[in-house]
Amino acid sequence: MENLKKELKEKIIENLNLEDIEVADINDDDVLFGDGLGLDSIDALELIVMLDKDYGIKLTDPKQGKSIFQSINTMADYITENRK
């Protein structure tokens, strides 16, 4: 699980072009959107693509994203339960 969380942080930084942020700057329970990491709606779409491409998880209901992408912890939990 810890490896997955580190991997997610690296992918988020790379895929979302967060050039001024490093893995150590993101805590597992940091809020990713809004006042937290400052991600926006395009980033949310990019994360949905990432789930599909890298973990074989297709989100059929985009509304699910709100709870799944709340933090690194919630993303890691969801991936662990649903990855193919």
Added chain:
Amino acid sequence: MNDNFYIQDYCHIKNHQLKLNGKVIFEDDRNNNLKEFLKNSYKSQKINYSKFFKMDNLSKMTFLAAEIILKNIALQELNNNIALVFSNNAASLDTDRKFQNSISDSDNFYPSPAVFVYTLPNIGIGEISIRHQLKSENAFFVFENYNAKFHQNYENVLLRSNISDAVLGGWVNVDEENYEAFVYLVSRKGNIEHTNKNLIKLYKD
């Protein structure tokens, strides 16, 4: 009201240099690619705007040129009513190609939303508008080459008709590693008359 308009400030981005009013304000290693040059340029100007890194190269360059010019301008004196009039030759082809590559393999079909949003050349105008809270007139044209006569005429119409208090305009072109920006602010202040001749002269500077 004074009906004469002037080029208040102008900026060039080319040959791995940033120039403001003809003076070099940053020069980068020629061995760096365009992405690296734009990043180093951003850092050299001490800009703090993390969304910069999400932009494509065309929007980054357009944004940078606007930052360099507008950072010393009191926007409230212009009622934040600065029209944005840009043009180029390659439209958004540079990013269009990247997006096309991401969807060309049906077995590896993952179109990137973050790339897709930049598949229009006028997105750079949107980035400037968001940054400076501009809700002003804007237009983006595609020409073979920088068309000073068209720009001068279009910009004058916006100013003379009082649609806009100033115009940020110019040429911003990116195609792979080829790039060039010539951006200027036209207002009622300044020493260089906003004429076709002067625009051509400054463009070639």
